[in-house]
Amino acid sequence: MRTKQGENEKKKGSKEPLLLPFSWNKEKTADFQTVFLDWYDLEKRSLPWRENQDPYQIWISEIMLQQTRVDTVIPYYYRFMKSFPSIEDLAKAPESKLLKVWEGLGYYSRVRNLQKAAQQIVSDFMSKMPDTMADIRSLKGIGPYTAGAIGSIAFNLPEPAIDGNVMRVASRLFCIDADIAKSSSRQIFDFYMRQILSTNRPGDFNQALMDLGSAVCTPSSPKCEICPIQSFCQSYEEGTVTHFPVKSKKTKAKPMYYAAFAIENDAGEFLLRQRPEEGLLRKMWTFPLIEISNEKYAELTKMMPPIRHKQKNIGGGQLSLLDVAEEASAYCAAGAGADFDFLWQSAQEKDTDALIKIVWQKKVRGEISHVFSHLHWHVLLVYGHTSTSSSLLPGNHQWAKPSVFSEIVFPKAQQKLVDLLLATK
């Protein structure tokens, strides 16, 4: 059975609606819904946010599930609901507690937007989750997918929820060759799904698609032999299941090179610096990081101990702050010494340069690697010691003992550095 793909293209150009494959008349669509929902009733996963139809629980789960697997979300979900049982609790929570609960889950703007949306609900919707598509969509962090998911699951609104899963299933079901990496393709899938969506049980229909995509219609080696909708699947009939979905390649993550300075004072505390308000890992804490060139990174890597747990002393000794800044500058790209300026200035103001020393041991403890969606960090861990007192620190710095690290919000890359530091101590 061929699609009317060519016809669809024409219709698209002439602004007339796309058509389902001609064999999908009303009877076939109804048959499909029955078969699919019967399968869901038997096979659906038991998940904590499926225990009832509480819009708040569904909302939280949907935000957590953005670009995140179910197994990863479950422990976070329980922790979150225990910490913030209601929308009001979420709206008034301190940011540090919010981030701590989300720590490790990634895409941290999600939890900041979650709180903004909670505050919107308190102020604009009398603390009750809104129940119309326009109002749901008006909340921070809720885009077209999540609005459809909440609308259909929590309020039985006949809305599709188009995500990566659904696009994969639909592309195979109807041999849709639109590039799912392009944002403009979303509306094509939206149109198809609106025509086959169950208006009686839209939430279950959408969740059935998710379960199918997760367990059966998987990205690689789909299990067509056990698929409940095999007889409806056009690509299966044509033997072209693996041709779908069509997805253009993503640009590769850009490599970035850093030196991280683990500076310990006499009290056994380490210097931490908070990242800025904007950009990657905003307002989270790390060792001071300095970007270095690829060449410098390679040069420093040679100074790493050949065997872990056994540091190699590459010189060093008692250095003044100025020496340290110069060393850092020499090690790193131009301007890298600026990270030590605050120490140097404080020393000059107090005229106690002699008292404030960093024993810059110049020991490279090792390296960690961390991949983001668009960046690949390579970070060398360098250890130093200082007798600086904490009163000299500007606001975005703090001294902290490893024993209290668990109370501070660390991104994953920082946690890897801490693990390396403690393992090589």
Add this chain to the structure above:
DNA sequence: AAATCGGGGAG
């Protein structure tokens, strides 16, 4: 339309 935003699991 393209880039930015984390992290982890599977193959």
Add this chain to the structure above:
DNA sequence: CTCCCAGATTT
């Protein structure tokens, strides 16, 4: 290694 996951927002 590569791919991609119950995506949204910003540029």
